Amino acid sequence: MRDFRSESFWLSTLDEDLALRPALEGLEEADVVIVGAGYTGLWTAYYLLEHEPGLRVALCEAGIAGIGASGRNGGWCMGMAEGVEPLLADPETREGGMALSRALFDCVDEVERVCEREGIDCHFKKGGTLQVARVEKQKEEQIAHVAQMTDWGFSPDDYQWLSESELNERLRVSGGLGALYSPHVAAIHPARLVRGLARVVESRGGRIFENSAVRQIRPGEVETDQGRIQADWVVLATEAYTAQIPGYKRRMAPIHSMMVATEPLSADLWEEIGLGERETFAGPELIATYGQRTADGRIAYGSRGLYYYGSGVRERFSPTDPIFEQVRESLISLLPLLRDVEITHRWGGPLGLPRDRTPALSADRETRIAMAGGYLGEGVGASNLMGRTLADLLSGQETDRVRLPWVGKGFSQWEPEPLRWMGITAARTAMDRLDKQEAAGGVPSRWMESVLDRL
Numbered sequence: 424m425r426d427f428r429s430e431s432f433w434l435s436t437l438d439e440d441l442a443l444r445p446a447l448e449g450l451e452e453a454d455v456v457i458v459g460a461g462y463t464g465l466w467t468a469y470y471l472l473e474h475e476p477g478l479r480v481a482l483c484e485a486g487i488a489g490i491g492a493s494g495r496n497g498g499w500c501m502g503m504a505e506g507v508e509p510l511l512a513d514p515e516t517r518e519g520g521m522a523l524s525r526a527l528f529d530c531v532d533e534v535e536r537v538c539e540r541e542g543i544d545c546h547f548k549k550g551g552t553l554q555v556a557r558v559e560k561q562k563e564e565q566i567a568h569v570a571q572m573t574d575w576g577f578s579p580d581d582y583q584w585l586s587e588s589e590l591n592e593r594l595r596v597s598g599g600l601g602a603l604y605s606p607h608v609a610a611i612h613p614a615r616l617v618r619g620l621a622r623v624v625e626s627r628g629g630r631i632f633e634n635s636a637v638r639q640i641r642p643g644e645v646e647t648d649q650g651r652i653q654a655d656w657v658v659l660a661t662e663a664y665t666a667q668i669p670g671y672k673r674r675m676a677p678i679h680s681m682m683v684a685t686e687p688l689s690a691d692l693w694e695e696i697g698l699g700e701r702e703t704f705a706g707p708e709l710i711a712t713y714g715q716r717t718a719d720g721r722i723a724y725g726s727r728g729l730y731y732y733g734s735g736v737r738e739r740f741s742p743t744d745p746i747f748e749q750v751r752e753s754l755i756s757l758l759p760l761l762r763d764v765e766i767t768h769r770w771g772g773p774l775g776l777p778r779d780r781t782p783a784l785s786a787d788r789e790t791r792i793a794m795a796g797g798y799l800g801e802g803v804g805a806s807n808l809m810g811r812t813l814a815d816l817l818s819g820q821e822t823d824r825v826r827l828p829w830v831g832k833g834f835s836q837w838e839p840e841p842l843r844w845m846g847i848t849a850a851r852t853a854m855d856r857l858d859k860q861e862a863a864g865g866v867p868s869r870w871m872e873s874v875l876d877r878l
């Protein structure tokens with residue numbers, strides 16, 4: 424029997440028993456069937472039922488609701504997403520990029536509104552985010568980045584540079600020279616959000632079948648080992664797992680991010696560290712790092728990024744895997760005060776990397792198969808906007824959301840193996856080397872940077 428609770432710190436701290444809901448058996452009918460009960464699937468169901476109470480919405484989930492990335496992430500509910508800045512950089516797409524950016528800012532508040540309305544206590548705290556600079560080059564780049572954002576029309580209420588002393592008022596990190604700050608991020612307990620959403624969707628009439636991995640998707644139908652659901656629309660909300668579904672192997676590459684959580688820190692340590700507003704924080708590395716102060720006074724921190732040949736997905740990792748020591752070292756290099764603090768939890772999980780590095784949403788009116796995701800590790804907030812937009816589209820609502828640039832863009836195909844593995848592994852190696860050169864105060868190799876750009 425699979426011990427779901429052991430698969431992330433967040434799942435282990437839920438005060439519910441995680442008992443499986445019944446599996447799909449036999450033939451069922453629905454108006455919309457959603458494959459995958461993570462944030463994307465559940466937000467889609469939530470807004471569909473909001474638009475049309477009584478709509479027959481069913482979800483098929485391979486494990487339990489929230490067992491995917493939604494129940495194991497870093498808990499940054501972000502008003503940002505990959506793919507927005509290229510839109511802003513091009514004058515022809517800037518307006519759409521700005522509309523998407525504003526909609527993403529708003530979705531952080533929307534998550535809070537829904538949680539309040541529906542009684543989901545996900546420890547939501549909108550303390551913003553700090554992206555720390557630790558060498559001069561990073562400082563210059565971040566100051567230039569804020570200037571660029573201002574040029575595109577953002578204000579200091581959206582993005583600002585904090586000087587070293589301003590950073591120290593919020594967070595004392597080793598060698599911190601300042602930070603890029605944005606208020607549009609909240610720290611949450613991710614599993615409480617996804618499990619709470621599942622309960623709300625059920626209370627509104629949505630049906631969730633667990634332990635029901637979908638093996639085949641056809642127009643108007645999904646099939647599991649023991650049953651089928653026929654529906655007017657089929658929605659694929661499987662993000663990093665999408666490559667495991669026949670016919671979708673090259674749509675998404677699963678990348679694994681790894682996390683650790685400390686024991687609860689003493690009041691003295693918190694006094695020294697800061698994060699009084701539970702600001703989320705990150706280092707400046709190319710291989711993303713991300714941390715938050717949890718509501719129970721720990722630090723949850725993640726990093727790395729592993730790809731397994733053939734788009735393999737892993738959900739369970741040995742706590743003695745050396746990768747966790749690398750994540751801990753990364754945390755200690757930012758906060759050396761934590762050197763003697765115990766790491767009590769170690770886990771990881773897959774996130775979806777689309778070929779063009781941009782989240783997307785497609786809803787094909789002919790096949791009536793829709794698909795959404797590809798957030799590159801930034802889907803906690805964005806999935807709310809995605810699910811809401813998908814619900815608008817499927818129920819024929821002409822909102823501003825359905826005109827956002829990521830709608831209808833579709834998902835391009837990844838290269839077949841071994842090219843996919845070679846490309847992703849080479850990019851990761853280049854990022855790792857550049858990070859190490861920069862951390863050592865050296866000048867990053869231009870050759871390596873250009874290789875990375877091409878990859």
Ligand SMILES: Cc1cc2nc3c(=O)[nH]c(=O)nc-3n(C[C@H](O)[C@H](O)[C@H](O)COP(=O)(O)OP(=O)(O)OC[C@H]3O[C@@H](n4cnc5c(N)ncnc54)[C@H](O)[C@@H]3O)c2cc1C
Pocket residue numbers: 458459460461462463464483484485486487488489490491492493494495496497498499500501635636637638660661662663664665667668679680681682713725771772773774775795796798799800801802803804805806
């Ligand atoms: C370690 C880690 C840290 C992260 N940190 C952050 C962060 O701090 N902030 C942020 O914004 N994003 C973060 N992310 C990314 C974020 O968690 C995801 O973008 C988001 O959860 C995606 O939600 P989803 O519903 O699309 O996918 P998922 O939550 O992965 O849901 C997909 C669901 O589909 C199910 N499934 C798969 N195959 C099938 C099948 N064949 N049949 C039925 N069901 C199936 C899975 O079991 C899963 O429950 C992180 C991800 C990871 C792994």
